Amino acid sequence: MKAFTQHKGLVAPMDRANVDTDMIIPKQFLKSIKRSGFGKNLFDELRYLDEGQPDQSCEGRPLNPDFALNQSRYQGASVLLARENFGCGSSREHAPWALDDYGFRAIIAPSYADIFYNNSFKNGLLPIVLSEAQVEQLFAEMYKNEGYELSIDLEEQLVITPSGEKIAFEIDEFRRHCLLNGFDDIGLTLQDADAIKAYELKRQASAPWLFNAIKAGV
Amino acid sequence: MSKTLYDKLWDAHLVKQRDDGSALIYIDRHIVHEVTSPQAFEGLRLADRKLWRVDSILATPDHNVPTTSKERESGVEGIEDPVSKIQVQTLDDNCDSFGITEFKINDKRQGIVHVIGPESGASLPGMTIVCGDSHTATNGALGALAHGIGTSEVEHVMATQCLVAKKMKNMLVRVDGRLQAGVTPKDVVLAIIAKIGTAGGTGYAIEFGGQVFRDMSMEGRMTVCNMAIEAGARAGMVAVDQTTIDYVKGRPFAPTGEIWDQAVEAWQNLVSDADAVFDTVVEIDGNGIDPQVSWGTSPEMVLPVHGVVPDPKAETDATKKAGIERALEYMGLEAGQAIKDIHLDRVFIGSCTNSRIEDMRAAASVIKGRKKAASVKEAIVVPGSGLVKAQAEAEGLDKIFTDAGIEWREPGCSMCLAMNADKLGAGEHCASTSNRNFEGRQGYGGRTHLVSPEMAAAAAIAGHFVDVREF
Numbered sequence: 105m106k107a108f109t110q111h112k113g114l115v116a117p118m119d120r121a122n123v124d125t126d127m128i129i130p131k132q133f134l135k136s137i138k139r140s141g142f143g144k145n146l147f148d149e150l151r152y153l154d155e156g157q158p159d160q161s162c163e164g165r166p167l168n169p170d171f172a173l174n175q176s177r178y179q180g181a182s183v184l185l186a187r188e189n190f191g192c193g194s195s196r197e198h199a200p201w202a203l204d205d206y207g208f209r210a211i212i213a214p215s216y217a218d219i220f221y222n223n224s225f226k227n228g229l230l231p232i233v234l235s236e237a238q239v240e241q242l243f244a245e246m247y248k249n250e251g252y253e254l255s256i257d258l259e260e261q262l263v264i265t266p267s268g269e270k271i272a273f274e275i276d277e278f279r280r281h282c283l284l285n286g287f288d289d290i291g292l293t294l295q296d297a298d299a300i301k302a303y304e305l306k307r308q309a310s311a312p313w314l315f316n317a318i319k320a321g322v
Numbered sequence: 323m324s325k326t327l328y329d330k331l332w333d334a335h336l337v338k339q340r341d342d343g344s345a346l347i348y349i350d351r352h353i354v355h356e357v358t359s360p361q362a363f364e365g366l367r368l369a370d371r372k373l374w375r376v377d378s379i380l381a382t383p384d385h386n387v388p389t390t391s392k393e394r395e396s397g398v399e400g401i402e403d404p405v406s407k408i409q410v411q412t413l414d415d416n417c418d419s420f421g422i423t424e425f426k427i428n429d430k431r432q433g434i435v436h437v438i439g440p441e442s443g444a445s446l447p448g449m450t451i452v453c454g455d456s457h458t459a460t461n462g463a464l465g466a467l468a469h470g471i472g473t474s475e476v477e478h479v480m481a482t483q484c485l486v487a488k489k490m491k492n493m494l495v496r497v498d499g500r501l502q503a504g505v506t507p508k509d510v511v512l513a514i515i516a517k518i519g520t521a522g523g524t525g526y527a528i529e530f531g532g533q534v535f536r537d538m539s540m541e542g543r544m545t546v547c548n549m550a551i552e553a554g555a556r557a558g559m560v561a562v563d564q565t566t567i568d569y570v571k572g573r574p575f576a577p578t579g580e581i582w583d584q585a586v587e588a589w590q591n592l593v594s595d596a597d598a599v600f601d602t603v604v605e606i607d608g609n610g611i612d613p614q615v616s617w618g619t620s621p622e623m624v625l626p627v628h629g630v631v632p633d634p635k636a637e638t639d640a641t642k643k644a645g646i647e648r649a650l651e652y653m654g655l656e657a658g659q660a661i662k663d664i665h666l667d668r669v670f671i672g673s674c675t676n677s678r679i680e681d682m683r684a685a686a687s688v689i690k691g692r693k694k695a696a697s698v699k700e701a702i703v704v705p706g707s708g709l710v711k712a713q714a715e716a717e718g719l720d721k722i723f724t725d726a727g728i729e730w731r732e733p734g735c736s737m738c739l740a741m742n743a744d745k746l747g748a749g750e751h752c753a754s755t756s757n758r759n760f761e762g763r764q765g766y767g768g769r770t771h772l773v774s775p776e777m778a779a780a781a782a783i784a785g786h787f788v789d790v791r792e793f
Contacts, residue, residue, distance in 0.1 A: 105474075120648070121641045122520055122620050126760045131741045135386065135405040137360035137412050139473075155766040158405050187641055189521040192554065193758060194739075195456040196358065197472035218490075218524055218556050219456060219470055226474035276488060278344035289474070290371065293482040296338055296346060300374075300484055303337045303348055311448070313577035313585040314350045317377035318423045318444055 106228025107286025111209045112255040113182030115246050117172050118147075123186060124193035125220060129202040132158050142198055143205030147173065177250045185242055186213040190231075191220025200227045210256050212263065214239050225279050228286065230258060232273050258284055324595035326492045327561050328527040331467035331592075335450045337484055346484045350449040353435045354381040354422070354476070356413035357741070358454030362477035363416040373420055374483040380444045381417050381424040383410045384434045385741045389704050389731035393743075397428045406742065433707020433733045436460035436674040440544065441707055443573025447562050447589040452479055457674045457757065459550040462559035463543035465566055465592040467527070469556040491525055491601040493555065494594075496532040499608035504791035506684065507542035508676060508755065508774035510534060510606075511549040512614035516624040518604055523555030526602065529594060530560050534608040540569040541680040548675045549757050552621040561593035615661050615787055616759045616772040618649035623759070625661055627777070627789045633657035652761055653769050654749065662787050664771065667750035669694075669701035669728075669782040670764070671775050673738035676755035677706030679713050681775040685755075686719040688779035688790060694727035695785030701728040702744065704736040728782060740765045753781040 133145045135158050148156040151173060153166040167174045173181070184203065190213040191199060200223045203211070210230040224231045234242070245265065246252040255264040258280060263271040282289065293300075308315050325333070337346040359381075366373070373379070386406035393400050398414065401407040410427060417424035425431040431438060436457050439445035445461040451468035452458060454476040461468035475485060495514055515522075528550050535543060543560045550558025560566075567586055570576050577585050612626035623646075625631075634646040634657065650657065655664070671677075671685050682705060694701050703723050705711040711733055714720055720730040737744040738756035746752050746768025755778050759770035773781065780790045 121645055124620075124758075124760045126739075126758070126763050130762055130766075131739050134357050134741065135403075135409050137364075137409055139361045139364070149762045149766065189524070189554070192520055193456065193551075193760060195454060195470035195472055197361075197454075197474060200472075215521060215524065217521070217554060219472060219551075223472035223474065226472060276343060278340065278342035278486070278488075281342060289486060290369070290478050290481045293346060293478065293484055293486060296484075297482075299338050299346070300348070300482065304483075307348070311585075311588060313446065313581050314449060316446075316575055316577060318380045318575060319377065320423045 105226055105282065105286055105289065108209065108228050108230050108258055108283045110255070110257050111182065112253055113209060114178065114180050115183045115185050115252050115254050116178040116181030117243060117246060118184055118186040119243065121187040122189045122192055125191055125196050125199040126193055128191065128199040129196065130156065132156065134196060134198055139201055140205060142202035143207065146202040146206045147171070182207050182209045183254050183256070184208050184211045185239070185246060186211055188214045190216050192217035195219045197223045197226070200224045200229045204229050212239060212242060225283055226289065228283065230256065230283065232256065232263060234263065234271060234273055238271055324597045326594040326598040326600060327465065327529050327559055327592060328467065328492055331448065331450065332489055334448070335467070344486050344488055347450060347487045349452050349479050349483055349485060350378065351445055351451040352379045352479050353439050353444070353451065353453040354379055355385060355435050355453070355455065356383045356409045357385045358473050359416065359476055360409065360412050361473050362480060363420070365477040366480060371481045373480050376421050378483065379422045380439070380442070381413060381422050382432050382435060382438055383413050383427055385735045385739065386410055387427055387734040388742050389734050389736050389744055391732055394428065394732045403743065430708040430712060433710065434674045434677060434735055436548065437677060437706030437710065440464060441573070441709060443570060443576035446570060446576065447566055448592055452485065456551045457548050459556065459558045460544045460548040460674055462547040462550070462557055463540060464570070465559060465562035465589065467557055467559065470551065490527045490557070493523060493526040493528045493602045493604065494600040495528055495530050495604045495606070497534040497606045497608045498532040499534065500537070501534060501608055501611060502791065504776060505611050505613060506774040506776060507538055507545040509611055509614045510608070511546045512616065512624045512772060513606060513611045515549065515553045515621050516614070517606060518553055520552060520620055520622045521554045523550060523553040526555045527557040527559065528553065528555040530558060532608070535560050536563065539680060540565060541678040544678065545675055549621070552757055562589045613774065613777050613790055615777065617653065617655060617661060618646070619652055619759055619761050620649070621757070621759060621772060623649060624772070627661055627787055629661050631655050631657055631659045631661070664751060665697065665786045666753050666781050667699050668746060668752040669698055669778050670737040670752055670754040670756065671702070671778050672704030672706065672736050673756035674706065675757045676775050677704060677710065679710050681755065682710065682714045682719050685775040685779040686722040688776050688793065689726045689728065689783065690722050692726055692783045694782050697785040698782055701782040702731055702737065703728055704731045705733050707733050737764055739763060753778040753787070
């Protein structure tokens with residue numbers, strides 16, 4: 105996976121609760137068999153005024169002027185400020201792929217849906233959890249100051265505001281460790297191949313029905 | 323120490339507890355579909371990795387498949403949407419080259435992943451079951467630990483048979499009492515989501531317990547577990563009892579003979595200990611649950627059928643208030659409007675939530691001898707699998723639907739997420755037995771109302787929502 109250590113970037117808002125992954129990347133774009141190219145369709149139904157189609161160029165599509173990411177002050181944003189339960193709904197990893205492809209490196213929200221949260225780490229996208237009050241404060245500062253940037257330090261677990269205020273955040277040690285090093289998850293797990301094989305042998309003896317083979321002819 | 327069902331399932335699958343707080347969990351069954359797997363197969367190829375245990379995997383195409391018999395006749399070749407066709411073809415190619423068993427598009431066992439797992443016996447009690455789809459929790463009805471995963475994890479399970487995970491917290495949702503006639507498992511789970519909210523179960527594995535679930539059929543338990551994710555919980559489950567064992571017996575991939583006896587003995591233990599401690603307990607009176615209808619754009623925006631659409635002015639929390647206002651605008655509804663006054667343009671009966679044989683029977687029982695309202699442009703019934711379809715046809719249910727002017731389709735996910743041609747037009751209201759009423763979910767600008775099969779059937783006849791208990 106892609107490593108994340110430190111990042112400083114422009115902040116853009118996604119100012120609503122319960123943003124679902126259908127909203128992040130609508131289903132018609134899930135027909136792609138690739139992992140890349142989803143950025144132009146990020147938040148497609150909010151961002152454009154027409155219905156987007158897969159394999160369609162987005163140049164010339166009518167933009168929704170009220171949507172934050174279309175406003176000049178948020179161009180080039182790489183930190184997304186969001187509300188509670190961000191990424192709920194479908195497990196589609198296309199959601200973090202789209203956010204990453206658009207250029208986001210980190211999200212800050214009071215809470216995330218479990219599967220989205222997990223998927224983000226696999227793609228070097230850091231989902232930071234801050235309290236409701238802290239998120240509210242960042243929203244207020246961002247709206248007030250054009251060009252509002254935040255610095256994020258994963259090693260130190262800090263979000264640093266332009267005034268120098270340091271806001272600490274919590275993160276699971278194993279997720280932090282993997283992200284800092286950009287570890288290949290599969291490679292890491294395969295280091296425990298012997299433990300997996302030993303588990304299988306033991307289980308096969310005590311619960312053989314769990315190893316019933318899925319075969320075409322049955 | 324006493325354990326919950328989830329504790330037991332977790333402990334039985336723990337390969338290794340790591341020092342950093344994560345764990346390696348063994349996965350018994352992996353179910354694969356065409357949308358979330360191509361990038362995983364590609365990843366394996368790029369890294370030159372093999373499948374750890376090919377016979378643990380079952381694949382089928384479901385999200386993209388067309389549901390009209392005309393388009394289905396010539397299999398993959400017949401899929402008119404070229405992008406969908408490539409995705410279904412890619413699954414076939416990947417399964418062929420990796421040696422994975424796949425119920426292909428016109429195999430009579432093809433169907434929605436979460437329907438065919440239990441139906442074929444590929445999903446069994448006590449298993450860990452994953453699939454790149456959030457509704458995998460459906461399988462938890464068997465007393466299994468089942469949950470959705472992302473594509474990176476699909477690849478991880480393919481290569482290692484394990485997931486890197488952190489143990490979730492335990493939540494018990496207990497519903498005691500007896501459901502009224504006309505009140506269904508769908509109404510129970512919608513009422514649960516309305517109560518705890520779409521993030522209420524975040525970080526938890528939910529066990530559904532209490533008399534209502536003990537009395538419930540396996541199909542009903544699957545409907546409930548299916549929507550655990552709509553309450554924020556990755557996994558939902560119901561303890562094993564005789565209903566579970568009777569359901570599993572004789573299924574094609576289920577054990578037989580001596581091993582069956584051994585399995586049944588082991589499965590008896592798949593219940594929470596009497597004195598097990600849950601981190602959170604939610605209690606709901608089953609006697610008091612009414613038929614439910616969602617009015618908004620989140621599965622927690624749900625009301626009893628005799629309710630009225632809420633007024634945002636009554637909400638004090640600014641974010642929630644904005645959410646209600648936005649939902650009313652998107653749905654084209656007004657505060658104070660009666661749910662029964664919502665008129666429907668389309669009706670969809672299907673999806674991994676409500677497309678099993680019982681759902682077909684329930685919808686047919688309401689429709690029998692009646693006609694679809696002329697104001698409803700289209701009503702479709704999409705069975706969850708080829709086997710459900712065949713069973714329904716053997717019982718003559720298809721005839722009941724078509725006689726009423728309702729279409730009887732081929733199996734697939736269909737209008738639940740509208741990746742195929744079955745979708746809502748902008749502004750259209752749909753009574754849907756699916757699981758998500760998000761903006762655009764069933765089609766660009768479409769307006770979804772989540773209901774039970776009985777309520778959807780009654781709405782198709784009346785043209786607007788009615789209380790199926792009085793219908």
